[in-house]
Amino acid sequence: MAVPKRKVSPHRRGNRRSHDKLGVDTYVEDQESGELRRRHHIDLSSGKYRGRQILEPKGDF
Numbered sequence: 001m002a003v004p005k006r007k008v009s010p011h012r013r014g015n016r017r018s019h020d021k022l023g024v025d026t027y028v029e030d031q032e033s034g035e036l037r038r039r040h041h042i043d044l045s046s047g048k049y050r051g052r053q054i055l056e057p058k059g060d061f
Helices: 010-017
Strands: 027-028 036-038
Touching: none
Parallel strands: none
Antiparallel strands: 027 036
C-alpha cells in the first residue's frame, strides 16, 4: 500500500483544495422580457431560448 513519505504541509494542502470552492451563479438580463435568467438556460417566464419558443409561458400564480 502506498504511504506518503512526508507530511503534507498546510500550504500545499490549501493549494490543492483551492479549486474545490463553489462558484457563484451568474445571471444576465433577458433581452425580450428584461428579467434575470442564467446564461444558456430557458427563460421560464416567457418559455423562450435564443428567440425560439421552447416551453409554454409560465402563468402568474
